[in-house]
Amino acid sequence: MNIRRFLTTAAATVLVLAGTAGPARADTTFSSPSSAVPYNCAFPGFTQQVTAMAEFTGPDTVPAGSTFSITGISGRILFSDTAIRLLAALGYDGVRGSGMIQVTASNATPGLSVGGIVPEQIWPSLTGWIDFAGGSESFVAGDPGLVEFSMGTPFSLALQFHRRPNGTWMPWTMSCNVKVTSPAQNPAFSPALPVS
Template sequence: MSRLSRLSAGFATTATAIGAIAVLTAGTAAAATVTYTAGGTAGITYNCTFPGISPQPVAITAHLDAPDVVPAGTTITPTNVGGSATISATVHSLLTAVGYDGIRGTATVPVTASAGTLSQPSATGLNIPEVIYPTGGPITVNISQVATSSVPDWTAPASAGSATLSLTSGLSANLEFHKKSSGTWSPWTMNCTLKVTNPAQNTAFSPSITVS
């Protein structure tokens, strides 16, 4: 075989090997992590119990980070799970009238999945940091995943398609409210129920998760 023929054969073999590697690795690119959100900017309205006053509306938002594409049958654990809870200036004034000016505690947030399975029904122990809020105006409290939080794993269905995670019609929080006059904290279990509207509020996280 001539030197030119040997070079040509070598190039052909190399090209074939590169092509084979490309085919083998085409489907193995790492999935991107995206933030899934529920409630948009306005929030989802729940009616929640408070100490000393009747149940009041609270606007809830939620978010979590997870891969944009999950292989069928595999399990993931969402991260950066959290959100916010906002009360209006009117609700704030009612709390002020009964002597409360601060809050702290943890939240339990149930979730559902349209496909696949969850390892537990709720994210628990989500942190609500201590806040002594200024007089007047609406109040927004941040909710965040911490080391002691427990977040459900999600196992994708066996077949390709998509799945949507959603909040449910209820959530709760183990709170303490700060009494301004005495400087003491009073325990309170807050229970929240999704406000019934027509059309119904959208509690789904967006976008849906792609299952490959």
């Protein structure tokens, strides 16, 4: 066997395969601030502050002018102690429905949005939250530079609150706005997305 000829042929094959392979594309996880962002939300019969956190998966880089998607938009909306007590006093102990915190972006134009699911959650005593998962959005990248993502405001969830002891479900659209503070909230996801 001619080793030199074999190695040359093998090297040529690798180069051909490398030339025909698609561009490498790793996925990146984008996360909201770990401290969570406060929002004011309308519950049945009252408005209360919650804190929210979210994450999603997106590309590690995109070309200018290209369409790209972010997927797996998921997170948790944590109730204040006061909100938990008020819900309990009204006889509510769980939730289900649909919706998510919308993601906004600088240097990108929004496209199609698919809302997430709020799975059925029955809360233990003196705890309360709303989990959501499975949302996605598409964008068209702008100029070379960076796309910076943020948690949107306002957002709304199409919910049903569970009422004990009879087990009925009450429809409710929970609308939320980021709480105005000084200094202002930082609802940005990190990292930023490079645009080439």
